[in-house]
Amino acid sequence: MTGPLLAIGPEPLDLQRIAGAFGSGDGRDGAVVTFLGLVRNHNAGRSVRYLEYEAYEPLAVKAFERIAAEIRDHWPSATLALHHRIGRLEIGDASIAIAARSPHRGDAYAACRYAIERVKQIAPIWKREFFEGGDIWIEGATADPDDARAKAEAERLACA
Amino acid sequence: MRVTVKLFARLRDIAGSSELARDVTPGATIGSVWRELANEYPELANYERSISSAVNADYAKMDRVLSDGDEVAFLPPVSGG
Numbered sequence: 001m002t003g004p005l006l007a008i009g010p011e012p013l014d015l016q017r018i019a020g021a022f023g024s025g026d027g028r029d030g031a032v033v034t035f036l037g038l039v040r041n042h043n044a045g046r047s048v049r050y051l052e053y054e055a056y057e058p059l060a061v062k063a064f065e066r067i068a069a070e071i072r073d074h075w076p077s078a079t080l081a082l083h084h085r086i087g088r089l090e091i092g093d094a095s096i097a098i099a100a101r102s103p104h105r106g107d108a109y110a111a112c113r114y115a116i117e118r119v120k121q122i123a124p125i126w127k128r129e130f131f132e133g134g135d136i137w138i139e140g141a142t143a144d145p146d147d148a149r150a151k152a153e154a155e156r157l158a159c160a
Numbered sequence: 161m162r163v164t165v166k167l168f169a170r171l172r173d174i175a176g177s178s179e180l181a182r183d184v185t186p187g188a189t190i191g192s193v194w195r196e197l198a199n200e201y202p203e204l205a206n207y208e209r210s211i212s213s214a215v216n217a218d219y220a221k222m223d224r225v226l227s228d229g230d231e232v233a234f235l236p237p238v239s240g241g
Contacts, residue, residue, distance in 0.1 A: 053240070056233055096240070120239075121238075125241075126168060137170040141237055143237070
């Protein structure tokens, strides 16, 4: 089964679907590294009940395309698949699924790590945390795709 | 001329709406639209230094001059993943 490489929507995510997004390939790749981000039941000392994700969807897809292009620049043999879920997510649900594929494992590991770091930096997606006693919008990075320091930090983590 | 303003996450909660229509004068920029909104909804001013902006679903800087019919989006710090 093949689907889009880059997508955002309310559908549940799973590893089989993200790894299957590449199709069967031409035999040149020897590695697929996958990552699933899950909704955790605790955050910053709070007991989390569930999360609600929202996104500026057309810009989110463009941000994913930008991340895929950055990966092609840095690891030319690697290919990225990235799906992000939005809407209400329960504890243990997957919010993001990433797969990176390449001829050798090193590039696939690096590209996969780079992708999750860049999503957290630049994708216009927000989570609202509903915890025991209240709710709060989580606010992380100021989204600036041209911020060279942030990009360099993602590269450093990817290659650590 | 008229632009559409899209607000997300906490910014939307502050303004009470995810989408607003605003009449602006020729030469208006993303920044001038933001300053008017921040006058209207003073709590938005807390985000002065941490927002990002986009026009027609592409990232754009605050000095970008707007055209009639543009969709301007203001984005608080992101938390995807």
